[in-house]
Amino acid sequence: xxxxxxxxxxxxxxxxxxxxxxxxxxxxxxxxxxxxxxxxxxxxxxxxxxxxxxxxxxxxxxxxxxxxxxxxxxxxxxxxxxxxxxxxxxxxxxxxxxxxxxxxxxxxxxxxxxxxxxxxxxxxxxxxxxxxxxxxxxxxxxxxxxxxxxxxxxxxxxxxxxxxxxxxxxxxxxxxxxxxxxxxxxxxxxxxxxxxxxxxxxxxxxxxxxxxxxxxxxxxxxxxxxxxxxxxxxxxxxxxxxxxxxxxxxxxxxxxxxxxxxxxxxxxxxxxxxxxxxxxxxxxxxxxxxxxxxxxxxxxxxxxxxxxxxxxxxxxxxxxxxxxxxxxxxxxxxxxxxxxxxxxxxxxxxxxxxxxxxxxxxxxxxxxxxxxxxxxxxxxxxxxxxxxxxxxxxxxxxxxxxxxx
Amino acid sequence: xxxxxxxxxxxxxxxxxxxxxxxxxxxxxxxxxxxxxxxxxxxxxxxxxxxxxxxxxxxxxxxxxxxxxxxxxxxxxxxxxxxxxxxxxxxxxxxxxxxxxxxxxxxxxxxxxxxxxxxxxxxxxxxxxxxxxxxxxxxxxxxxxxxxxxxxxxxxxxxxxxxxxxxxxxxxxxxxxxxxxxxxxxxxxxxxxxxxxxxxxxxxxxxxxxxxxxxxxxxxxxxxxxxxxxxxxxxxxxxxxxxxxxxxxxxxxxxxxxxxxxxxxxxxxxxxxxxxxxxxxxxxxxxxxxxxxxxxxxxxxxxxxxxxxxxxxxxxxxxxxxxxxxxxxxxxxxxxxxxxxxxxxxxxxxxxxxxxxxxxxxxxxxxxxxxxxxxxxxxxxxxxxxxxxxxxxxxxxxxxxxxxx
Numbered sequence: 001x002x003x004x005x006x007x008x009x010x011x012x013x014x015x016x017x018x019x020x021x022x023x024x025x026x027x028x029x030x031x032x033x034x035x036x037x038x039x040x041x042x043x044x045x046x047x048x049x050x051x052x053x054x055x056x057x058x059x060x061x062x063x064x065x066x067x068x069x070x071x072x073x074x075x076x077x078x079x080x081x082x083x084x085x086x087x088x089x090x091x092x093x094x095x096x097x098x099x100x101x102x103x104x105x106x107x108x109x110x111x112x113x114x115x116x117x118x119x120x121x122x123x124x125x126x127x128x129x130x131x132x133x134x135x136x137x138x139x140x141x142x143x144x145x146x147x148x149x150x151x152x153x154x155x156x157x158x159x160x161x162x163x164x165x166x167x168x169x170x171x172x173x174x175x176x177x178x179x180x181x182x183x184x185x186x187x188x189x190x191x192x193x194x195x196x197x198x199x200x201x202x203x204x205x206x207x208x209x210x211x212x213x214x215x216x217x218x219x220x221x222x223x224x225x226x227x228x229x230x231x232x233x234x235x236x237x238x239x240x241x242x243x244x245x246x247x248x249x250x251x252x253x254x255x256x257x258x259x260x261x262x263x264x265x266x267x268x269x270x271x272x273x274x275x276x277x278x279x280x281x282x283x284x285x286x287x288x289x290x291x292x293x294x295x296x297x298x299x300x301x302x303x304x305x306x307x308x309x310x311x312x313x314x315x316x317x318x319x320x321x322x323x324x325x326x327x328x329x330x331x332x333x334x335x336x337x338x339x340x341x342x343x344x345x346x347x348x349x350x351x352x353x354x355x356x357x358x359x360x361x362x363x364x365x366x367x368x369x370x371x372x373x374x375x376x377x378x379x380x381x382x383x384x385x386x387x388x389x390x391x392x393x394x395x396x397x398x399x400x401x402x403x404x405x
Numbered sequence: 406x407x408x409x410x411x412x413x414x415x416x417x418x419x420x421x422x423x424x425x426x427x428x429x430x431x432x433x434x435x436x437x438x439x440x441x442x443x444x445x446x447x448x449x450x451x452x453x454x455x456x457x458x459x460x461x462x463x464x465x466x467x468x469x470x471x472x473x474x475x476x477x478x479x480x481x482x483x484x485x486x487x488x489x490x491x492x493x494x495x496x497x498x499x500x501x502x503x504x505x506x507x508x509x510x511x512x513x514x515x516x517x518x519x520x521x522x523x524x525x526x527x528x529x530x531x532x533x534x535x536x537x538x539x540x541x542x543x544x545x546x547x548x549x550x551x552x553x554x555x556x557x558x559x560x561x562x563x564x565x566x567x568x569x570x571x572x573x574x575x576x577x578x579x580x581x582x583x584x585x586x587x588x589x590x591x592x593x594x595x596x597x598x599x600x601x602x603x604x605x606x607x608x609x610x611x612x613x614x615x616x617x618x619x620x621x622x623x624x625x626x627x628x629x630x631x632x633x634x635x636x637x638x639x640x641x642x643x644x645x646x647x648x649x650x651x652x653x654x655x656x657x658x659x660x661x662x663x664x665x666x667x668x669x670x671x672x673x674x675x676x677x678x679x680x681x682x683x684x685x686x687x688x689x690x691x692x693x694x695x696x697x698x699x700x701x702x703x704x705x706x707x708x709x710x711x712x713x714x715x716x717x718x719x720x721x722x723x724x725x726x727x728x729x730x731x732x733x734x735x736x737x738x739x740x741x742x743x744x745x746x747x748x749x750x751x752x753x754x755x756x757x758x759x760x761x762x763x764x765x766x767x768x769x770x771x772x773x774x775x776x777x778x779x780x781x782x783x784x785x786x787x788x789x790x791x792x793x794x795x796x797x798x799x800x801x802x803x804x805x806x807x808x809x810x
Binding site: 049079233325329334336354399 | 455530713736738755
């Protein structure tokens with residue numbers, strides 16, 4: 001599905017990332033993505049009852065808009081959350097300023113209602129609008145068809161690496177591209193948690209179809225990772241389809257192929273997020289098998305993925321499988337210890353309610369790697385789910401003990 | 406209710422704590438509590454579906470027994486969890502050996518069915534029965550009316566201090582005493598999580614009454630603390646009432662007084678556990694007020710208490726209130742950001758959905774203490790709940806990354 005083509009923006013998209021000094025450290029903090037033509041748009045937002053202003057703003061925009069977004073502007077360094085009515089006003093001002101600057105630059109008439117906004121960073125602080133406006137003006141001037149990575153860098157907060165994924169599909173009518181960027185390394189948990197992601201495609205997909213496909217893709221990717229169990233006020237996953245490839249995705253075989261490619265891009269981004277979890281030293285892949293249904297597999301996997309005891313044991317490379325069995329036990333699902341089997345990599349450590357005669361050395365070696373796979377078979381059915389998480393390290397505590405300073 | 410009397414065993418109880426080398430570090434690891442006469446008994450056990458052998462054993466004992474326990478033997482260093490049928494056999498052997506040694510020592514006939522057993526420590530390892538039996542023999546020989554603290558020390562795992570609470574009640578018919586010991590500093594979360602506690606009283610209380618009172622007390626104490634959100638396989642809270650004071654607690658005013666004293670002893674132990682949370686530097690008291698009902702207040706409080714982001718911010722003494730509001734938002738309860746108010750100590754930092762004009766210095770000072778109080782008013786009603794938790798430090802990671810080594 002994906003090939004060795006380096007990630008690039010799909011046809012008709014340009015992007016930029018600039019430093020507007022919203023972040024104290026001078027790193028890039030304003031990203032702008034613009035399509036040459038109107039895009040179908042779909043989004044998935046945080047389930048948190050406390051929603052940041054840009055989430056409320058975009059929800060309204062997508063619910064009432066004509067589905068023809070032209071741009072999304074994203075700032076890092078300030079979440080514009082818990083900011084009351086002034087926060088919403090700032091969203092409107094951001095969209096207006098972006099639309100104005102883009103209209104001037106392109107000579108086309110772009111409405112504020114064609115611009116989505118996203119923010120990530122500290123909660124409870126108003127956006128520094130002067131600096132943000134200046135940054136947007138800079139970003140419009142530096143828009144480029146090779147700006148994908150610069151945009152990915154400008155949305156980073158505690159991320160240590162930019163997150164980019166890409167896929168290409170060959171269809172009879174032409175080639176379709178999908179590119180995505182994401183940020184998020186803390187406060188990450190199912191229901192999207194602090195993550196922002198934009199997925200762009202040059203396929204022609206109507207908004208309703210795009211929404212259905214995006215929701216399915218998110219369910220198998222972003223909703224299956226956990227860093228710390230916290231769910232943020234700002235999570236947004238936005239998909240834009242501008243149709244520049246002239247390949248129409250609506251039904252049939254191509255739809256299936258496109259769904260798989262979209263899901264793969266989202267899984268790729270989600271895994272990058274889990275691997276880059278704050279302070280993480282390991283990506284942990286939890287394969288839950290033998291479940292009576294997918295929901296049970298997901299709940300058990302998420303409970304394990306969230307356990308600080310499990311996560312610190314992986315950090316210490318201690319093959320303490322008892323904590324995994326215990327976490328499955330308190331997941332709230334009807335699991336039976338006597339039916340469970342557990343593997344660290346290839347090493348079966350627990351079976352039929354008891355430890356096996358495994359070698360401690362083998363079990364330890366199986367987790368002394370940056371890419372740990374653990375399989376828990378519940379022995380109750382045939383449903384499965386894969387959940388990604390990371391270990392919990394000293395650096396997580398350091399990063400989050402002094403995030404604002 | 407409680408006074409300045411130093412904690413002591415209620416009338417008719419003796420206790421011991423000895424080192425049997427179940428723990429690698431040579432610290433005391435076998436506690437024994439014995440009553441001169443049969444006790445009414447009641448217990449609350451872990452809600453984990455994976456229950457350790459001693460939990461299964463005691464559940465059966467209390468369900469089928471005659472309610473006249475004479476002793477409880479507790480080992481630390483090995484949880485006897487995930488050990489299959491041999492784990493249950495070890496429980497039976499432990500009770501039999503204890504009953505035999507006590508019969509020899511007291512000259513009274515004590516049945517194995519009058520002995521409860523508890524274990525705490527590493528999961529998935531069988532009890533070293535030879536050492537445990539030798540330790541029990543030693544413990545029987547060193548039983549003493551002033552052995553309360555020695556018993557409390559012998560049940561410690563990663564606890565840094567023994568946990569003891571005590572209350573006295575003056576009734577017309579005499580004086581009633583209640584003493585409790587507890588262990589637990591990690592894997593602690595509502596539904597009891599890794600904690601063991603024994604509460605002893607010389608009041609005469611029938612088993613059914615004791616059960617009702619213990620459940621109420623646990624709901625307001627042990628079920629309202631959280632260290633890391635993990636729920637263990639071994640949690641047991643056992644109450645023993647031997648009637649040695651000849652004061653009968655069954656109904657009326659005395660029952661209310663006894664309930665309050667019992668609850669206070671449990672709250673005292675629970676707070677000691679939260680304060681001694683693994684690696685903790687602060688006891689955090691979360692007062693949730695203005696809730697539509699107690700359940701909502703509890704759920705919101707527990708969600709905040711469990712958030713690694715909230716807990717690391719307290720560790721860093723960063724008055725990052727946004728994380729508390731965000732955690733309330735993802736609690737799953739119907740909270741309204743616009744109705745919430747939040748205080749750090751006396752400092753109102755958030756009101757009506759927006760930050761107040763508080764001084765950052767004042768807010769920081771309010772959390773630069775070992776005893777932090779945070780109040781979140783939901784603005785939706787008049788129900789309240791108090792939840793205790795602790796901060797999340799580097800030491801938590803160190804302790805749990807290498808627990809078994």
